[in-house]
Amino acid sequence: MSEVIPVPDDRRARRPVRQTVKILFGVLAVGLLVAAVYSQRNEFMEAVSRLAWTTVVLSFVLGLVALFANMMSWRGAMAGVGAPLPMAAAARVFLISQLGKYVPGSVWPVLVQVELTKERGISRVRSTTGALVGMAVGVVTSASVASVLLVTSAQDALDDYWFVLLVVPLGVTALTPPVLRRLLTVAAKATRKEIVPPDLTWRGLLTSSAWSALMWVAFGFHAWVVVRDLLPDGAPGIALTIGAFALAWLVGFLMILAPAGVGVRELALVVALGGALSVPDALALALVSRVLLTVGDAIAGGGALFLARPHRKLHAEIAHE
Incomplete structure (x- = not known):
């Protein structure tokens, strides 16, 4: 009876290396995130000194709600x-x-999503398409x-710029x-990629858009x-603030793709609210918002990284797609 010689599984051999790379990436990302907050500590503390602690806590919680x-939205995509x-x-x-x-470079969130979803048997094509749909x-x-x-x-503004509203039906x-x-x-x-995107569902896109x-x-x-605390008697309306924040995010996203430097979103927020806030107040808002959202990313992402357990059960029929 001949002896059966086991053949090493290349995937198993690569797992320790991949796991090490993930850990190093996590450490690098958290380190850069902490450095970003630390570099703004003095300006942040000066801006926060003008706010009630309840305002800071409420703004932070609302930032976490937005993150959720x-x-x-990404899950729906x-x-x-x-x-x-x-x-x-x-x-x-x-x-x-x-x-x-x-981490320097705007592709890292997508790459991480592709790598982590692959562990659950989702092909790179589907995960990449899902990320792109989420961005869209x-x-x-x-x-x-x-x-x-x-x-x-x-x-x-409505009288002069009504045509801007045409972006809504075009976007839909x-x-x-x-x-x-x-x-x-x-x-x-x-991009010369021989990729055929999978079929998209109405339910998934509607769910993603609603979230x-x-x-x-x-x-x-x-x-x-935050604005209400800075200007209790003359704060801009909530509709203007929501629109300004959405515009600031959009400008920052597009400029990153261009690419652009740091602080683009904060500058756009200052410009969008320039008519309703003084420059110092707008800068204080932008700084407080940036730091609170960064801390929220650190707590949520760091917690998920710490509690993460490897998912190794791959579905062969999807993994080989």
Whole structure:
């Protein structure tokens, strides 16, 4: 009877290396995140000294609500491309991926999502498509929210810039499954990638869009409670603040793709609220918001990274897709 010689599994051999890389990435991301907060500590403490502690806590909690809504929007996008995830798994993947925002290079969150979802048997094509769909939803909803609320918050603006509202029907059309899938196919061909995006579902896109809209509302209230404390008698309305925050995010996102330097979103927020806030107040708002949201990313992402358990059960039929 011949002896059976076991053949080493290359995937098992690579696992320790991959796990080490993940740990090093997590340490690097958290380290850069902490450094970003530490570098702004003096300015942040000066701005916070003008606020009640209840304002800071409430703004921080609202930032976490926005982060949760963002995660749910991404989860909806993943379901829309045929890769549904349980709540706990989606939270783990998304929150850890958000640490990648603080590593130089704008592709890290997507790469982390692709790597972590692969452990659950989701192919790279589906996870990448899900990430791109999530980005598209974020861009369209932010543009729609910003255009509607900024233009309609003042009658003069509505009279002069009514045509900006045309972005809403255009955006809604772009987010329909047939159109969005076609756009993704064109984008893949433009980058010379032989990738055929999976079919998209109406339910997934609608769910993702609804959570994304809720995210902008939460972000707006996160900023508005700070503004109300800075200017109790002359704070801008909540609609203007929500629209300004959505616009600031959109500008920062597009400039990062261009790419651009640090602080673009904060500058856009200052400009958007320039007519309602003085420059010092707008800068204080931008700084407090940035630090609180960064701390929120650190706590949520760091907690998910610490509590994460490797998921090694791969579904062969999906993994080989």
